[in-house]
Amino acid sequence: MSTNIDHIKEEHHHQPSGLMRWITTTNHKDIGSLYLWFSLLMFFIGGFMALIIRAELFQPGLQLVVPGFFNQMTTMHALIMIFGALMPAFVGLANWQLPMMIGAPDMALPRLNNWSFWILPFAFAMLISTLFFESGGPAAGWTLYPPLSLQGGNSMPFVIFSLHLLGASSILGAINVIATILNMRAPGMTLMKMPIFVWTWLITAFLLIAAMPVLAGAITMLLTDRFYGTSFFTAAGGGDPVLFQHIFWFFGHPEVYILILPAFGIISTIIPAFSRKKLFGYDSMVYATASIALLSFIVWAHHMFTVGMPLAGEIFFMFTTMLIAVPTGVKVFNWVATMWKGSMTFETPMLFSLAFIILFTIGGFSGLMLAITPADFQYHDTYFVVAHFHYVLVPGAIFAVIAAVYYWLPKWTGKMYNETLGKVHFWMTTVFVNITFFPMHFVGLAGMPRRIPDYAVQFTDFNMIASVGAFGFGLSQLLFVYILFQTLRQPVTAADKSWEGAEGLEWTLPSPAPYHSFDTPPKVD
Amino acid sequence: MNRLSILLIIMMSSVSSFADWEVNMPRGVSPTANAAYDLHMLIFYITVVIGIIVFGVMFYSIFHHRKSKGAKPASFHESTTVEIIWTVIPFVILVGMAVPATKTLIMMEDTRDSEITLKVTGYQWMWKYDYVEDNVSFFSKLDNKSNEARQLGSKIDVNKVDNYLLNVDNEVVLPTDTKVRILLTASDVIHAWWVPEITGKKDAIPGYINELWVDIKKPGVYRGQCTELCGKDHGFMPIVVRAVPRQEYVKWVSLNQKNRVADKSE
Numbered sequence: 001m002s003t004n005i006d007h008i009k010e011e012h013h014h015q016p017s018g019l020m021r022w023i024t025t026t027n028h029k030d031i032g033s034l035y036l037w038f039s040l041l042m043f044f045i046g047g048f049m050a051l052i053i054r055a056e057l058f059q060p061g062l063q064l065v066v067p068g069f070f071n072q073m074t075t076m077h078a079l080i081m082i083f084g085a086l087m088p089a090f091v092g093l094a095n096w097q098l099p100m101m102i103g104a105p106d107m108a109l110p111r112l113n114n115w116s117f118w119i120l121p122f123a124f125a126m127l128i129s130t131l132f133f134e135s136g137g138p139a140a141g142w143t144l145y146p147p148l149s150l151q152g153g154n155s156m157p158f159v160i161f162s163l164h165l166l167g168a169s170s171i172l173g174a175i176n177v178i179a180t181i182l183n184m185r186a187p188g189m190t191l192m193k194m195p196i197f198v199w200t201w202l203i204t205a206f207l208l209i210a211a212m213p214v215l216a217g218a219i220t221m222l223l224t225d226r227f228y229g230t231s232f233f234t235a236a237g238g239g240d241p242v243l244f245q246h247i248f249w250f251f252g253h254p255e256v257y258i259l260i261l262p263a264f265g266i267i268s269t270i271i272p273a274f275s276r277k278k279l280f281g282y283d284s285m286v287y288a289t290a291s292i293a294l295l296s297f298i299v300w301a302h303h304m305f306t307v308g309m310p311l312a313g314e315i316f317f318m319f320t321t322m323l324i325a326v327p328t329g330v331k332v333f334n335w336v337a338t339m340w341k342g343s344m345t346f347e348t349p350m351l352f353s354l355a356f357i358i359l360f361t362i363g364g365f366s367g368l369m370l371a372i373t374p375a376d377f378q379y380h381d382t383y384f385v386v387a388h389f390h391y392v393l394v395p396g397a398i399f400a401v402i403a404a405v406y407y408w409l410p411k412w413t414g415k416m417y418n419e420t421l422g423k424v425h426f427w428m429t430t431v432f433v434n435i436t437f438f439p440m441h442f443v444g445l446a447g448m449p450r451r452i453p454d455y456a457v458q459f460t461d462f463n464m465i466a467s468v469g470a471f472g473f474g475l476s477q478l479l480f481v482y483i484l485f486q487t488l489r490q491p492v493t494a495a496d497k498s499w500e501g502a503e504g505l506e507w508t509l510p511s512p513a514p515y516h517s518f519d520t521p522p523k524v525d
Numbered sequence: 526m527n528r529l530s531i532l533l534i535i536m537m538s539s540v541s542s543f544a545d546w547e548v549n550m551p552r553g554v555s556p557t558a559n560a561a562y563d564l565h566m567l568i569f570y571i572t573v574v575i576g577i578i579v580f581g582v583m584f585y586s587i588f589h590h591r592k593s594k595g596a597k598p599a600s601f602h603e604s605t606t607v608e609i610i611w612t613v614i615p616f617v618i619l620v621g622m623a624v625p626a627t628k629t630l631i632m633m634e635d636t637r638d639s640e641i642t643l644k645v646t647g648y649q650w651m652w653k654y655d656y657v658e659d660n661v662s663f664f665s666k667l668d669n670k671s672n673e674a675r676q677l678g679s680k681i682d683v684n685k686v687d688n689y690l691l692n693v694d695n696e697v698v699l700p701t702d703t704k705v706r707i708l709l710t711a712s713d714v715i716h717a718w719w720v721p722e723i724t725g726k727k728d729a730i731p732g733y734i735n736e737l738w739v740d741i742k743k744p745g746v747y748r749g750q751c752t753e754l755c756g757k758d759h760g761f762m763p764i765v766v767r768a769v770p771r772q773e774y775v776k777w778v779s780l781n782q783k784n785r786v787a788d789k790s791e
């Protein structure tokens with residue numbers, strides 16, 4: 001056994017250097033870094049598109065782009081942010097953290113891991129290249145509803161193929177996560193002793209495996225409708241356009257939780273660390289996460305209340321959707337109870353986590369309002385919806401990713417970021433995120449539809465405010481990049497346990513963490 | 526940030542003091558739109574109360590249980606009783622919301638006993654209206670002034686265009702105090718028909734016929750837009766409904782029977 005380990009250690013010295021190191025790497029930390037850098041790049045590309053949208057919407061009338069291009073921007077912004085920025089960010093965090101948190105040397109399937117990542121650059125190169133086609137990129141919205149998406153130009157098969165690749169990448173990543181968590185935990189770490197981030201990722205991985213093939217099926221049917229003469233979704237051929245929406249959202253709703261459950265895991269890790277108090281209600285947190293995941297498969301049609309479902313269907317989906325508020329509420333209450341009578345300090349990761357709780361909850365409230373079918377007939381497809389899902393995805397999911405990066409950066413690099421700059425980054429981000437998205441509630445309620453390049457003049461004031469906020473938000477993220485590079489340039493000084501209240505196996509490792517996290521499994525009691 | 530929710534309440538309750546700074550859903554002029562407004566406000570106030578309580582506790586904790594004030598961490602970390610309480614209470618609140626919501630929904634979906642039927646067909650990018658019993662039929666699209674002003678680089682100040690993007694060449698005319706059934710379908714892609722003050726939206730889908738009903742209680746002009754992405758000019762297919770007393774409507778019908786159809790077929 002020990003000769004075997006020595007042999008493996010020996011191999012480090014033969015690994016290729018330079019670019020080939022990154023292309024051939026099977027190490028969870030290397031791959032985690034690749035995912036995270038890739039996600040940051042996509043975040044800026046998707047963000048740039050958002051700024052084009054906000055620049056056009058700064059005032060009524062068309063000043064910058066034609067409506068067709070505007071639609072390409074909204075479509076691509078969503079696809080890139082969801083599949084390029086958020087999902088890879090969480091997979092990157094899983095890669096870095098899961099082996100360290102469960103006391104394993106690496107992920108269970110390292111070669112598969114390499115492949116899951118390296119699919120992404122090709123998929124996104126193909127997706128983004130469609131913008132340079134003569135007929136332009138996809139413009140039917142990220143939801144790709146037919147018959148409109150069937151009218152699209154030459155981009156359509158490329159978009160569908162790149163989504164297939166992204167789905168394959170996600171499924172492979174999910175298989176790896178499940179294999180790692182179920183097989184490679186340190187002796188003594190039973191399921192109910194796993195760190196909560198590990199739990200949320202385990203559940204997320206099952207959601208990915210269940211949901212991504214459904215998306216693949218839906219878009220393959222689109223492809224055959226367009227090129228092989230089928231009529232799954234075209235009424236003229238006896239098909240059903242609404243069928244696509246059912247299939248899409250059967251994927252789409254679990255997808256929403258794929259983006260938020262790991263974020264819950266991060267917040268449930270950081271809040272106890274800076275409250276210096278154990279997470280309140282660990283068991284109920286696990287059960288709540290599992291309930292949210294199960295419920296996510298029976299609520300899909302709340303995205304399509306206006307398609308004209310039977311009354312019984314509308315009532316069913318309204319009730320199931322409202323039910324989600326119960327386990328989500330439990331989570332928020334548990335976080336507050338964790339802080340209660342703690343001994344709190346407010347370093348940057350904690351600040352982002354606190355903002356997460358408040359702003360995500362505001363997004364949850366508007367979600368509850370949207371669940372009420374008769375009211376949704378008014379809210380649906382307006383800026384109120386845009387405000388809602390940006391509140392859960394930006395100060396929700398993205399804040400969690402940023403918090404996680406600040407929290408684990410000293411462990412990853414052995415270097416501590418500049419706390420003052422981190423706080424400046426936090427306050428700028430939080431102020432601008434609200435300036436951007438809060439006014440969208442107002443224009444939405446006042447009647448402004450989403451996905452329009454131009455609007456009636458009564459919506460001008462709040463749109464201007466939102467646009468100013470968006471540019472401020474974008475600029476604030478440049479500060480984030482600056483902080484990251486400034487940290488990387490420092491000498492290694494961070495303590496093994498960077499935060500007083502931090503708990504978990506990763507903090508028993510040196511900082512920066514060794515290449516193969518745990519050579520011998522630690523004992524957990 | 527708890528200030529946000531307070532700010533929201535202040536802004537919502539002083540809607541009238543802002544002219545263009547409209548922050549809330551308009552109150553409706555038909556039973557369905559009114560019911561949606563009432564539900565919206567009910568749920569909104571419930572969430573505000575929950576928000577104040579939860580964020581209140583959280584901020585109390587943030588200010589009092591901080592290390593810089595010498596707080597020592599307590600060691601409690603679970604309580605089945607507490608978990609059950611904060612599972613059951615939200616559930617009960619949800620049931621309290623579900624009852625009025627379900628009642629309203631049943632009322633909204635009941636299109637029986639309507640007196641006239643208006644068939645709406647979505648096209649890229651205009652609407653066609655057929656008054657089924659009265660034999661009136663016409664297309665309705667964005668008016669010319671808005672259409673000129675909205676072009677990229679038109680140099681026209683859109684603030685000077687009357688009802689910019691919310692005006693059409695041919696208005697829909699409907700009688701007040703009459704239950705009107707609206708049938709929705711589309712000829713090419715999915716559209717959605719929405720006039721906030723008289724009804725929530727419903728999709729117009731090729732191959733489907735969806736139903737809505739309105740019963741407008743107040744004469745006036747009500748404006749709305751297509752609300753399902755339907756291609757490049759999705760933002761430019763408004764809806765204008767003019768609600769007039771019954772006699773006026775009858776007069777309008779007699780003037781427009783067939784001749785508008787003739788107009789279009791020329």
Ligand SMILES: [Cu+2]
Nearest residue numbers: 716751755759
């Ligand atoms: Cu339309």
